[in-house]
Amino acid sequence: MTTGGSEKGRQSLRLRWLNARNRMLASPAFQRFAMRNIFFRRTARYHANSMFAVITGFVQTKALTAAVDAGLIRRLAQGPATTADLAAVSGLELKALQRLLGAAKAIDLVELAEDDLWVLGQRGAALSTNQGALAMIEHHKIFYDDLADPIAMLKGGRGQGKLAAFWTYAPAAGQGQPATADDASWQGGGDGAVAPYSALMAASQPMVAEQVLDAYDFRRHQCLMDVGGGHGAFLAEVAGRHPGLAMKLFDLPAVVEGAKARLATRGLSHVALHGGSFRDDPLPQGADVISLVRICHDHDDAVVRALLKKAHAALPPGGRLLIAEPMAGTPGAEVMGDAYFGLYLWAMGSGRPRTAADYLALLAQAGFATAREVSTALPMVTRLVVAER
Numbered sequence: 001m002t003t004g005g006s007e008k009g010r011q012s013l014r015l016r017w018l019n020a021r022n023r024m025l026a027s028p029a030f031q032r033f034a035m036r037n038i039f040f041r042r043t044a045r046y047h048a049n050s051m052f053a054v055i056t057g058f059v060q061t062k063a064l065t066a067a068v069d070a071g072l073i074r075r076l077a078q079g080p081a082t083t084a085d086l087a088a089v090s091g092l093e094l095k096a097l098q099r100l101l102g103a104a105k106a107i108d109l110v111e112l113a114e115d116d117l118w119v120l121g122q123r124g125a126a127l128s129t130n131q132g133a134l135a136m137i138e139h140h141k142i143f144y145d146d147l148a149d150p151i152a153m154l155k156g157g158r159g160q161g162k163l164a165a166f167w168t169y170a171p172a173a174g175q176g177q178p179a180t181a182d183d184a185s186w187q188g189g190g191d192g193a194v195a196p197y198s199a200l201m202a203a204s205q206p207m208v209a210e211q212v213l214d215a216y217d218f219r220r221h222q223c224l225m226d227v228g229g230g231h232g233a234f235l236a237e238v239a240g241r242h243p244g245l246a247m248k249l250f251d252l253p254a255v256v257e258g259a260k261a262r263l264a265t266r267g268l269s270h271v272a273l274h275g276g277s278f279r280d281d282p283l284p285q286g287a288d289v290i291s292l293v294r295i296c297h298d299h300d301d302a303v304v305r306a307l308l309k310k311a312h313a314a315l316p317p318g319g320r321l322l323i324a325e326p327m328a329g330t331p332g333a334e335v336m337g338d339a340y341f342g343l344y345l346w347a348m349g350s351g352r353p354r355t356a357a358d359y360l361a362l363l364a365q366a367g368f369a370t371a372r373e374v375s376t377a378l379p380m381v382t383r384l385v386v387a388e389r
């Protein structure tokens with residue numbers, strides 16, 4: 001009783017403070033004062049700038065997409081170019097190109113080395129070699145179409161647009177409008193409906209795998225099974241550092257079909273391939289470590305609970321399960337975990353971003369003896385939870 005009372009007291013204290021703070025921040029007179037005051041000025045400028053970035057982020061994204069689509073990043077990655085060179089590459093009229101270069105310069109994608117000689121800016125240079133980020137920029141076109149009317153997207157329920165049609169395993173897939181040929185101009189062919197998302201995942205996998213490999217030592221293990229392993233890009237990165245580790249790949253049959261040739265060209269024909277659905281089938285035995293990389297957040301709690309139980313059943317005593325994905329509540333990266341993936345997974349039609357604590361609880365319920373988070377260098381890209389059977 002006493003605890004409940006003091007809890008209520010604490011809550012109302014917090015509420016009173018939040019109301020007072022917000023009244024102050026909403027006051028134009030306080031804003032004017034803070035902007036001029038020597039102690040508050042820096043903070044006021046910081047918040048004004050970051051609010052501007054939130055309000056106009058769409059324009060920056062469009063300028064970025066245009067710079068990539070016009071071929072500016074690709075051309076400048078090969079060396080300096082004049083405006084005339086870039087006009088030839090982009091097919092844009094001089095005036096339009098100058099306007100785009102001005103925007104790209106403002107967001108540090110390009111810069112002038114000397115009079116009329118363009119080079120990549122700092123962000124442009126980092127982006128030019130990041131195939132994962134480039135693939136994301138291309139596929140965001142379909143996500144941003146779904147977001148054109150965000151309230152309609154939220155009112156319409158999960159998975160009603162183009163993104164749901166792209167992720168064909170999402171339960172809502174097929175209900176959404178199919179992406180047009182233009183939307184999917186980046187897709188690789190071969191294994192039908194699963195090829196576009198598998199190609200996107202393979203392109204963006206190295207930046208995720210690097211985080212996991214730097215944080216977790218696979219040397220203690222004999223055999224790794226990557227569940228939902230796509231075209232085998234994660235296994236390929238692990239094999240690069242641990243060539244002696246035996247490997248299994250489990251994914252939907254159509255995806256595994258596409259993985260076969262890709263693994264062979266990377267000298268990884270020894271990877272054992274298992275086609276199946278973790279919704280319907282048990283997971284194969286024989287691995288002493290199982291990885292779920294960017295898998296759990298795609299699925300609702302009931303599916304994840306069952307999947308973790310299947311992983312538990314497939315592991316020997318002492319075997320380990322790794323969950324790697326961007327998570328909700330990541331300090332300094334809330335925008336990635338909660339805003340971006342929150343809306344992304346809504347548009348896709350299933351799953352939700354979970355906190356590391358959510359996973360620790362789910363792993364305990366699934367029967368794992370221990371579970372802990374292992375920190376990664378770039379938690380925005382992925383966090384890592386390791387459980388032991």
Ligand SMILES: CC(C)=CCC/C(C)=C/CC/C(C)=C/C=C/C(C)=C/C=C/C=C(C)/C=C/C=C(C)/C=C/C=C(C)/C=C/CC(C)(C)O
Nearest residue numbers: 122123126127130133136167207294295297298344348381
């Ligand atoms: C690379 C860029 C654009 C800027 C760098 C800025 C700069 C000047 C840096 C200085 C040099 C330096 C130290 C560079 C280091 C750069 C690094 C580490 C950049 C990392 C960038 C990572 C990015 C941009 C990651 C973006 C990831 C996205 C958008 C992931 C999307 C994932 C999706 C949609 C997954 C879907 C799977 C599903 C369905 C949810 O399961």
Ligand SMILES: C[S@@+](CC[C@H](N)C(=O)[O-])C[C@H]1O[C@@H](n2cnc3c(N)ncnc32)[C@H](O)[C@@H]1O
Nearest residue numbers: 169201205228229230251252277278279293294
């Ligand atoms: C978001 S992708 C992640 C791929 C890879 N792990 C990565 O990080 O690049 C999700 C993967 O889970 C697979 N998947 C989805 N539902 C599945 C199911 N019921 N059974 C097996 N695999 C499934 C998809 O085919 C896809 O390869």
